[in-house]
Amino acid sequence: MPLSSKHLLGLEGVSKKEIELIFKTADIFKEVLERPIKRVPTLTGKTVVNLFYESSTRTRISFELAERRLSADIVSFSASTSSTSKGETLKDTARNIEAMKIDIVVIRHSAPGAPLFLSKILNSSIINAGDGAHEHPTQALLDMYSLREKFGKLEGLKVLIVGDISHSRVALSNIYGMTTMGIDVSVCGPATLIPRELDKLGVKIFYNLDEAIKHKNVIMALRIQLERQKVGLFPSTREYYNYFGITKERLKSAKKDVVIMHPGPINRGIELDSDIADSKYSIILEQVANGVAIRMAILYLLSGVESSLKV
Amino acid sequence: MPLSSKHLLGLEGVSKKEIELIFKTADIFKEVLERPIKRVPTLTGKTVVNLFYESSTRTRISFELAERRLSADIVSFSASTSSTSKGETLKDTARNIEAMKIDIVVIRHSAPGAPLFLSKILNSSIINAGDGAHEHPTQALLDMYSLREKFGKLEGLKVLIVGDISHSRVALSNIYGMTTMGIDVSVCGPATLIPRELDKLGVKIFYNLDEAIKHKNVIMALRIQLERQKVGLFPSTREYYNYFGITKERLKSAKKDVVIMHPGPINRGIELDSDIADSKYSIILEQVANGVAIRMAILYLLSGVESSLKV
């Protein structure tokens, strides 16, 4: 097994060497994705089950494309059409599906720890595709992979993450992964949305965006979860935009070659001005493109296929 | 590129020569569909994304079967399970999916012009699977293909389209395609449901079905969109049936070998008597069968696969 675990539950505890192996493997698959025929037989006869208990477009499609292009057999289901409506526990659902001889489970769930729970009761490899406000490791890997592609290396980069840090699995996975890779990570957002203990993870905390933005190589805007904003953790989206929106005006105090990222889907005019999202600063679509290569790499590395990479 | 456009957005402006090429290509795939093994490797490694923003059985299944039988990699999603519920724009959804290296997008959307919009922002080929009350070009192609099969040629045929002409994308695509192919097209329906400008497209307008039906080779009944009938564009379905329903009685004034078509799903006893739908006059199931061959032809012709047809 080339990685120390047969699961990818999060980036907490994943070593620099392992992340570099994932990136090198993704390089190979990225080349495959440039070919006219984008399919390789690597996972022929392996079965991957996608369990999506939360709605998703890009992550689900990205995983499915990665699985198909590796020639895996795929079964997908979303919670709304499944027996969960009959009251079955996650444990029973998962053990039953595994009894059908599957190899890998990709799970998205609103409960933090759901992938960890599955890893303890199943023999299959588990890939976390987002668990509540905990981790979203493939997103952070594709983010870092996109920065490595842009800058040539990660060590020493200064990255600012802006938004609702407390509830963001994207932020947490990136904080674990980026600090491991030697990136200098700062966060900025409303005081109500930043956990104080973050400094223990080696992260600098800012509450003023104009100040935070200076000297940074990268600004990653997080999605404001409008659908979860019932509690009112900030006064209004207008207010949020005024203090934390990434605008042309604001970027004047940033480095000339600053890079803008966003995990999507974007709320244009809230987290980012629309023209910034589509500008030369933005690598948002590169992030999406790299997502498929990163997920192919993870699926391959966890599959236990022992032969040399047949691509 | 054998067709003048890499997209199929509608039949407006598509030439007779192009439509004949599509039919000849469909002939080849129709033969494939008669084989015990109905799969050819033509689109191996190409990725097709089906974006269905309106519910559909037959069109979605027909496209998916066409794609599978061409060995394409397929990703499908319907609006209800996707990020559109998170407020993402069609533009962002589409550009994100394209960033994952896809080749063809098949889209059904309630907004007229949605496929045209996509064709302007994406590099992929776009196939319109129905956009609001605008066009549904693959349906019209399969309708004409079925008539070509039945009559040997299209030129000079007299076709009557009956129903809600104003809101029918099937009618509009057929009017464009059929007039191009030299078919003599008439329409008949309630005065509230026929746009007056149709005569500029070379279409004859009737308000009395018994009169309209005479000397026609083909009667195409359109579906009454019961689910859209809140506005009350005609008094009742009973009233509609009395004036515009295709009945045995009414067919007495038609030609002996008249052909009955319907794009489905049928409201039996409203647009058509149930026994007419199942009679020797009807080619409704042939339409469905030909749909797969036509869609295989379109997918192949737009795919940019340059080698000679490997079937």
Place this chain on the structure above:
Amino acid sequence: MPLSSKHLLGLEGVSKKEIELIFKTADIFKEVLERPIKRVPTLTGKTVVNLFYESSTRTRISFELAERRLSADIVSFSASTSSTSKGETLKDTARNIEAMKIDIVVIRHSAPGAPLFLSKILNSSIINAGDGAHEHPTQALLDMYSLREKFGKLEGLKVLIVGDISHSRVALSNIYGMTTMGIDVSVCGPATLIPRELDKLGVKIFYNLDEAIKHKNVIMALRIQLERQKVGLFPSTREYYNYFGITKERLKSAKKDVVIMHPGPINRGIELDSDIADSKYSIILEQVANGVAIRMAILYLLSGVESSLKV
């Protein structure tokens, strides 16, 4: 055709010899499922359509995995995203889908007899994946196959089925199949939930579980359909558990090597104590595992593939 019918509508009338052929075919596929590459080319180019008009996790996934591992082309749809919401009849939906050149239809429907109805209007092979309170033949086949695996033979086994016998398609299919195979079948449940005519099928009826349980080799607990319990056929789930729940205490009066089965999904603490479900007595996960092999056998035997089994 190795089976006397090209459909599998139920186990009523299926002979012992046919069931044995299904089991022997499943043995071959079970071996395939132990291989690292679990895919065989047996149904390449054949098209299977899964029509699920009721929600399902395990049965749908089990069929889809069986179809994929036989290399069939698959189209699946569930009622909620289809034209049935436009009021189309099952007959029209089915005939339209068949017009697209398909080979096998797998259908789950709330109406008893829906698969029989399809078998009369379609040329495809029909497989019943559960029709109302009528039959669920593949479930009963996998149940018996699991017992054959456990005990080496079926003849002479004493099986007790516990629960809502009246509304259970699992019970009825097992009663037909098991009595054919020479199994001694008893049932036990609330008097309101057991049809009196069952004794005509050669089934013993018990109302007291402690008495029923004695000398049985197998106890099959049925799922209580909580979602259908509006009518109140028993007072409460607590009451049900007290009289008919399978508990450690209760198993003291059973044979030492009694086998516990359940078709899933389990309501833990109602039909079964949670620790019984996970105990050495339980073969619940073996049932699930065998489901894929049984369904591969059925798909193969009904497919009309005439060559010798290419696995």
